[in-house]
Amino acid sequence: MGSRERRTREREKTRERILDAARKMFVRHGYEATTMRAIADKIEYTPTAIYHHFRNKQALLTELVIADLESLASAFRQIGRIEDPVERLGRIGQAYVEFALDHPMHYQLIFLTKHPLETVKMRLARQDPAEGAYAFLRAACAAAIQSGRLRPDIKDPDELAQMLWAPVHGLMALHIVKGEDPWVEWRDARKTAARMNETMVRGLLREGAR
Amino acid sequence: MGSRERRTREREKTRERILDAARKMFVRHGYEATTMRAIADKIEYTPTAIYHHFRNKQALLTELVIADLESLASAFRQIGRIEDPVERLGRIGQAYVEFALDHPMHYQLIFLTKHPLETVKMRLARQDPAEGAYAFLRAACAAAIQSGRLRPDIKDPDELAQMLWAPVHGLMALHIVKGEDPWVEWRDARKTAARMNETMVRGLLREGAR
DNA sequence: TACTTTACTTAACATTGTTATAATGTCGGT
DNA sequence: ACCGACATTATAACAATGTTAAGTAAAGTA
Numbered sequence: 001m002g003s004r005e006r007r008t009r010e011r012e013k014t015r016e017r018i019l020d021a022a023r024k025m026f027v028r029h030g031y032e033a034t035t036m037r038a039i040a041d042k043i044e045y046t047p048t049a050i051y052h053h054f055r056n057k058q059a060l061l062t063e064l065v066i067a068d069l070e071s072l073a074s075a076f077r078q079i080g081r082i083e084d085p086v087e088r089l090g091r092i093g094q095a096y097v098e099f100a101l102d103h104p105m106h107y108q109l110i111f112l113t114k115h116p117l118e119t120v121k122m123r124l125a126r127q128d129p130a131e132g133a134y135a136f137l138r139a140a141c142a143a144a145i146q147s148g149r150l151r152p153d154i155k156d157p158d159e160l161a162q163m164l165w166a167p168v169h170g171l172m173a174l175h176i177v178k179g180e181d182p183w184v185e186w187r188d189a190r191k192t193a194a195r196m197n198e199t200m201v202r203g204l205l206r207e208g209a210r
Numbered sequence: 211m212g213s214r215e216r217r218t219r220e221r222e223k224t225r226e227r228i229l230d231a232a233r234k235m236f237v238r239h240g241y242e243a244t245t246m247r248a249i250a251d252k253i254e255y256t257p258t259a260i261y262h263h264f265r266n267k268q269a270l271l272t273e274l275v276i277a278d279l280e281s282l283a284s285a286f287r288q289i290g291r292i293e294d295p296v297e298r299l300g301r302i303g304q305a306y307v308e309f310a311l312d313h314p315m316h317y318q319l320i321f322l323t324k325h326p327l328e329t330v331k332m333r334l335a336r337q338d339p340a341e342g343a344y345a346f347l348r349a350a351c352a353a354a355i356q357s358g359r360l361r362p363d364i365k366d367p368d369e370l371a372q373m374l375w376a377p378v379h380g381l382m383a384l385h386i387v388k389g390e391d392p393w394v395e396w397r398d399a400r401k402t403a404a405r406m407n408e409t410m411v412r413g414l415l416r417e418g419a420r
Numbered sequence: 421t422a423c424t425t426t427a428c429t430t431a432a433c434a435t436t437g438t439t440a441t442a443a444t445g446t447c448g449g450t
Numbered sequence: 451a452c453c454g455a456c457a458t459t460a461t462a463a464c465a466a467t468g469t470t471a472a473g474t475a476a477a478g479t480a
Binding site: 032111112113114132134135156158159162163165166167168169170171173174176177178183184185186187191192195196198199200201202203204 | 242321322323324342344345366368369372373375376377378379380381383384386387388393394395396397401402405406408409410411412413414
């Protein structure tokens with residue numbers, strides 16, 4: 001009685017330990033450089049034990065990516081519903097940059113790695129679109145359009161979302177992948193991002209408004 | 211007499227064949243998925259033969275990346291020196307997008323893959339900065355700033371170059387890495403890029419000008 | 421007590437990048 | 451014509467990788 005619960009609890013615990021170890025090592029050394037054996041060593045199991053909890057290495061990554069996506073969405077939600085929809089757009093960009101700079105490797109896992117997400121999990125993540133980070137951005141875009149402060153030719157929330165996502169993502173990606181290359185004199189990412197976002201919003205506003 | 215030349219010519223030829231095969235396979239299946247054995251098979255050599263021409267797999271990639279970077283720079287140069295420096299900025303963005311969409315896998319190799327470029331080659335590529343793609347963009351930015359048509363607070367060519375590079379790169383990167391994900395309703399990349407660039411430039415111009 | 425199930429290990433597999441060693445030829449000089 | 455040096459490729463192996471087949475030992479269930 002209750003022993004069954006204890007078992008599943010312990011199972012969940014080792015599962016958690018695997019995930020934690022994998023996350024740390026993925027984040028520190030990257031996905032490719034992290035071996036299943038190294039993960040197993042870290043938690044003092046044999047590599048095969050991992051396969052009892054996860055189908056394969058990709059599944060491990062996928063699970064972590066989904067969790068990280070959720071934490072980004074959560075950061076977005078904490079922005080709350082700032083009254084001015086245009087200002088809200090700027091804040092979202094800022095939070096995005098903050099997340100990417102605070103967790104560069106997590107960011108790399110989420111947005112810079114091509115992973116065939118399992119369709120089942122995908123559907124789950126999609127079930128509540130209001131919780132997704134992209135959905136949050138899209139909603140903010142729709143609100144900004146409806147406010148009437150943007151140029152009249154800006155009317156597609158998806159297009160606008162992508163026009164705003166691309167710049168911040170691009171800057172983060174370049175800094176992560178090319179940040180060490182000597183042929184570019186990189187400027188401070190936070191500052192560049194701020195000015196870039198500001199410029200973008202400026203270009204989006206209609207003639208009269210500023 | 212002349213046999214020495216023939217030898218080095220033949221050596222260059224097999225070197226070329228290795229590069230061609232590698233390029234095709236990297237581009238078709240990606241870097242990780244392409245094995246040295248597969249490359250060797252394609253040109254009907256043993257894997258070891260490749261090591262007589264290239265230090266290792268990374269060196270192969272590096273060589274190809276440098277060549278592709280050069281071809282991007284060449285595309286930039288073909289834009290020529292359009293009189294209006296602001297218009298030139300738009301054209302560069304357009305050429306960049308065109309290149310990325312025409313050669314998505316080359317693009318991936320150049321800008322989406324983290325590779326420790328050998329410093330020697332790096333220096334070579336750096337020796338003539340006017341030939342580099344980034345240097346070209348930077349020069350155009352400097353010209354635009356000097357034209358006086360931009361906002362007065364925009365005065366750093368490097369910062370401006372990065373503010374303009376990031377959006378187009380971001381859009382291309384997202385389309386390549388996340389283009390298949392179902393949770394985003396992707397809009398046509400070319401159109402989005404065009405409107406994004408236009409918006410960006412609009413935000414950069416000083417108050418009176420437009 | 422006899423069975424099934426669970427959580428894990430041992431040992432192996434094929435595949436990877438890479439290398440030590442050898443085979444084969446080609447050139448320059450005598 | 452022959453010999454030694456060198457260049458080019460092959461054979462065979464290495465260690466490391468993700469993954470799996472088969473087994474083990476303990477706990478739960480009957």
